[in-house]
Amino acid sequence: MATPRIQIIADGTDVTGNILSGLLSLTITDGVGHDYDNVRIDIDDKDGVIAPPEKGAELQVSAGYEDDIQDFGTFIVDQVSLNGWPQVISVTARSLDGLSEAKQGRDQSYRKEDYPSYRDIFDELADRMGLSLALSNEIAGKSVEFESQFGESDVTFASRLGRKLDAAVSVKEGRLIVVPRGQGQSASSSSLPEIQVMRPGNVLSYNVTTVNVPKHSTVRAVWFDRLEGVDKEVVVQASEEGPEYLLRQNFQNENDAREQARATAAALKRGEGQATFEIDGEPSARAESYVNVSGIRSLVDGRWRCTTATHVFRGDGPYTTQLICEATV
Structure with missing residues (x-):
């Protein structure tokens, strides 16, 4: 062994x-x-x-x-x-110094004239946090209309932008890392190693909860067109069945409305199931890795996405890894 x-x-x-x-x-x-x-x-x-x-x-x-x-x-x-x-x-x-300026609140506006893309915003945030930036091309190329940081720390603001863009934001090894959520990618856009959970094999225990969340076929977002002075809408496909999901917030522009509708559609799907697996220690396990489960039972076997990987080394016991997962989109 x-x-x-x-x-x-x-x-x-x-x-x-x-x-x-x-x-x-x-x-x-x-x-x-x-x-x-x-x-x-x-x-x-x-x-x-x-x-x-x-x-x-x-x-x-x-x-x-x-x-x-x-x-x-x-x-x-x-x-x-x-x-x-x-x-x-x-x-x-x-991974981030709790006393750093990254956790101090600040007020700032980010207009498209000065920050044409989200790369420009994340570049500035990483620089202020004293970190290098690892940003996927998919997120980097998204256009900015307007963003406002009001009383938020750079850490909190970066996390909020991540939720809006359906991106995973983290600090690792001196880098601010921003990658598409739920795609099993590293900051270099390469695939993270997939984790195998098997019975018989490496699984020690598991807990799976399926959630009967309402299904929605589409997500609708409303934005205000200042040139025409009227409300307009964007609609994003979420699933094959169910009523429409209407976002209650009115957005300032079409870009913001579409990004939030897409992120909400993905989040609705991910909310359908949560799982925790404890396995023999797996050093390559990381958040955002895909987890392939086999040999346990129906409703458990299949493909999950890891949101948190916890590695525990005991002085007088085995090395184990806990994987907290959610349903894949």
Whole structure:
């Protein structure tokens, strides 16, 4: 059986040995959205002599197996807890510094004259956040009419734009990553590895909930044409059956109305089912990966999309991966 392996470098110094000597658990969460990725390390400090990393320290985390170790990126320590008895040190680190300007509120308008495409907006956001930008061509080429950031941090604003554009927004390895949601793509537009969940095989437990959400054949959005002084509509196909879904918000332009209608149509489909699978440790599992399930039963077997992948390494137990999934569009 493959041997789990971790490596942790703190501010350029390899501290793996110190951590392994008292490791209770290492939890790596790879997700999408406002909270981004994080790492938690729990260490047995029974003698009270282990020096924890300082807040603000950079942790480079790699983990997996001896023959398949994966780079999970760099994380900034934002919380250190000392607990007793027994004495335990808990360290939490995130992919985005909690004290950075990215989390400070600001007011700004983005007009098409200055920001013709969403690449221009995300370029500026990434620059202010101190990150490089990894943006898919599909999102980059979308035209901007007008966007307003009112009292929002750059982090919150980027996440809101992602929801509008039906894009997955995350911070990983010093990059602001924006890719189409639900397409199993990395920031380079290449396909993420698909995860296999099998019985017999690697599945340890599962929970699947099917939701009887109302089906809608179309999504309708209303926008105001300032030149003609009248309301106009856009309609986007959502499914083969059901009544129309009307967005209550009136939009300022056709582009915004169409983007929101498309995102809503996709979200309605994804809401039809949720699943959680616990499997033997799978280092390649990431948020936005497709998950192929087989051998369990009807309503469970099939293709899912991972929204959060959590990797747990235990000092005295196995390495496992939890996949939180939703139905594919």
